[in-house]
Amino acid sequence: MTRNKRTIPGFGVTLGVTLTYLSLVILIPLAALFIRAAGASLADWGAIITDRRVLASLRLSFGGALLAAAINAVTGMLVAWVLVRYRFPGRRLADAIVDLPFALPTAVAGVALTALYAPNGWIGSLLAPLGIQVAFTPLGVLVAMTFIGLPFVVRTVEPVLADFDAEVEEAASTLGASRRYTVWRVILPAAAPALATGFALAFARAVGEYGSVIFIAGNMPGVSEIAPLLIVTKLEQYDYIGATVIAAIMLIVSFVMLLVVNALQKWHRTQMGEA
Amino acid sequence: MALESANSESRLMRWVLIAAAMAVLALFLVLPLAAVLAQAVAKGWSHYFNSVTGDDTLSAVRLTLIVAAIAVPANLVFGVCASWAVAKFDFPGKSILVTLIDLPFSVSPVISGLVYVLMFGLQGWLGPWLRDHDTKVIFAVPGIVLATIFVTFPFVARELIPLMEEQGRAEEEAAAVLGAGGLRTFFTVTLPNVKWALLTGVLLCNARAMGEFGAVSVVSGHIRGLTNTMPLQVEILYNEYDLVGAFAVASLLALLALVTLAAKNAVEWFHGDSLAAGRRH
Numbered sequence: 001m002t003r004n005k006r007t008i009p010g011f012g013v014t015l016g017v018t019l020t021y022l023s024l025v026i027l028i029p030l031a032a033l034f035i036r037a038a039g040a041s042l043a044d045w046g047a048i049i050t051d052r053r054v055l056a057s058l059r060l061s062f063g064g065a066l067l068a069a070a071i072n073a074v075t076g077m078l079v080a081w082v083l084v085r086y087r088f089p090g091r092r093l094a095d096a097i098v099d100l101p102f103a104l105p106t107a108v109a110g111v112a113l114t115a116l117y118a119p120n121g122w123i124g125s126l127l128a129p130l131g132i133q134v135a136f137t138p139l140g141v142l143v144a145m146t147f148i149g150l151p152f153v154v155r156t157v158e159p160v161l162a163d164f165d166a167e168v169e170e171a172a173s174t175l176g177a178s179r180r181y182t183v184w185r186v187i188l189p190a191a192a193p194a195l196a197t198g199f200a201l202a203f204a205r206a207v208g209e210y211g212s213v214i215f216i217a218g219n220m221p222g223v224s225e226i227a228p229l230l231i232v233t234k235l236e237q238y239d240y241i242g243a244t245v246i247a248a249i250m251l252i253v254s255f256v257m258l259l260v261v262n263a264l265q266k267w268h269r270t271q272m273g274e275a
Numbered sequence: 276m277a278l279e280s281a282n283s284e285s286r287l288m289r290w291v292l293i294a295a296a297m298a299v300l301a302l303f304l305v306l307p308l309a310a311v312l313a314q315a316v317a318k319g320w321s322h323y324f325n326s327v328t329g330d331d332t333l334s335a336v337r338l339t340l341i342v343a344a345i346a347v348p349a350n351l352v353f354g355v356c357a358s359w360a361v362a363k364f365d366f367p368g369k370s371i372l373v374t375l376i377d378l379p380f381s382v383s384p385v386i387s388g389l390v391y392v393l394m395f396g397l398q399g400w401l402g403p404w405l406r407d408h409d410t411k412v413i414f415a416v417p418g419i420v421l422a423t424i425f426v427t428f429p430f431v432a433r434e435l436i437p438l439m440e441e442q443g444r445a446e447e448e449a450a451a452v453l454g455a456g457g458l459r460t461f462f463t464v465t466l467p468n469v470k471w472a473l474l475t476g477v478l479l480c481n482a483r484a485m486g487e488f489g490a491v492s493v494v495s496g497h498i499r500g501l502t503n504t505m506p507l508q509v510e511i512l513y514n515e516y517d518l519v520g521a522f523a524v525a526s527l528l529a530l531l532a533l534v535t536l537a538a539k540n541a542v543e544w545f546h547g548d549s550l551a552a553g554r555r556h
Contacts, residue, residue, distance in 0.1 A: 006364060008447045010457035014360040018372070021353045025424055026378060029390035032400060036393050075299045082296035086289055094297060096540045100304045102479070103532035103539075105486025106384075107506040108525040111513050112307035115314055115522075122310065123302075147303055179284065208383025210489035211506070215513065228385035232493060235389065240398050247386045254381045261381075262374060 068145035076153025106211025136218030149202030354431025362439030388493025414496030434476030
């Protein structure tokens with residue numbers, strides 16, 4: 001019956017390969033982690049999630065990611081606006097360089113940022129006289145998280161700004177709206193879904209980030225130790241239950257974030273459709 | 276012309292915004308890159324070349340190439356299969372499948388490594404069985420390959436799916452009606468339409484495969500000369516205070532990133548029409 005409808009061959013094979021590979025590589029290993037975490041006793045869970053070091057690391061990972069995503073929303077919007085709306089020498093190059101955090105290995109970003117922000121680094125030595133220390137403090141974590149999150153906002157907002165109908169802006173100014181009013185009340189609302197999507201993506205990436213953070217963080221337990229590092233530390237101490245429970249908590253939050261991103265993207269698409 | 280000016284910022288405002296945006300990019304993106312290169316050659320070029328050609332570094336380069344040579348083709352085949360199934364057919368649960376394909380992007384790299392330790396490590400489900408059969412997955416190359424496949428899983432598929440959905444099914448249907456088989460249809464009809472998107476996906480997949488740190492670090496065991504990839508070698512040298520060595524290896528990876536970006540932008544520049552709408556800029 002379905003055979004008649006499908007003139008194109010290969011459905012069974014390709015879907016079969018996809019589902020098998022997806023299950024073996026992603027779904028079964030992830031399920032194994034949840035089964036392991038569920039196997040831990042309530043007392044274990046209680047001890048882990050009330051542990052001050054665990055709580056501090058989760059607070060740093062999630063709080064830092066939230067703040068970094070907020071910074072990215074502002075700077076990303078600015079960069080996207082300038083790249084889409086203005087023509088200036090070097091624009092192509094600037095547009096290309098935005099993707100750098102996607103392409104640069106996180107360990108390289110980590111050592112590079114540390115070299116820059118260490119007290120004797122190019123930027124660190126400028127900040128030191130002001131009494132600001134970035135490397136080896138929670139501020140360093142924030143810098144690394146902001147670095148890796150920047151492209152997400154720029155890349156989600158750019159197409160919306162590019163597709164925005166010039167007539168709507170013209171109508172607003174013809175009707176007497178000031179430029180500022182047009183930007184705040186006409187353009188920004190149209191870009192809001194994309195901005196929210198970019199924010200959520202940057203947040204999701206920063207929460208789990210490891211490589212670019214651990215070099216610059218200093219990794220003081222309870223102060224500048226991120227949750228992914230605590231998982232690694234627990235593994236190295238053969239505390240498999242501790243590592244698994246923290247991982248399960250992070251995964252649950254990530255999956256909720258994924259649902260939020262999906263809902264945002266649907267909103268984003270309907271907005272794009274209207275424009 | 277009058278409308279034009281009413282609909283844009285004043286000249287001054289425009290240049291202030293451009294300057295601010297460029298300052299953000301310079302501060303956050305260009306400066307770190309410059310720092311890597313400056314540190315790598317801080318003690319002169321001969322020191323740099325000695326660091327790059329050290330035995331441990333060369334074996335790290337070799338391992339990184341081997342891992343990418345397995346992980347990238349594996350995810351290429353998967354990505355093509357997945358996009359064929361998703362873009363050319365309708366079936367229940369399709370949107371869930373697409374979400375699941377993107378899943379690795381929202382999993383911390385450390386957790387991507389941890390799941391395999393829980394499966395194949397000595398404390399894991401299959402650990403004792405593997406030990407009895409003298410096979411090592413964790414702290415060995417197979418584990419590194421698996422962790423790399425996990426984190427680079429979505430790259431090819433997410434580049435292809437939007438484009439193949441945009442292009443519709445008419446050409447493939449025509450080929451099928453004219454009697455072409457599945458493989459022939461793919462290679463003569465579909466592939467020419469999607470080759471540039473495929474190349475972009477492979478480039479990004481490869482860059483991540485060669486540069487992955489967190490996931491690989493959990494499963495590698497950091498055995499010098501055996502299970503160290505280039506990013507892990509950066510970490511080891513850095514922790515040993517061999518800064519020139521660490522930044523020398525890092526500069527090779529930075530070069531890889533720059534080549535990847537240049538190639539990706541060249542594809543977008545010359546063949547932007549043949550990429551999915553959302554991917555053009």
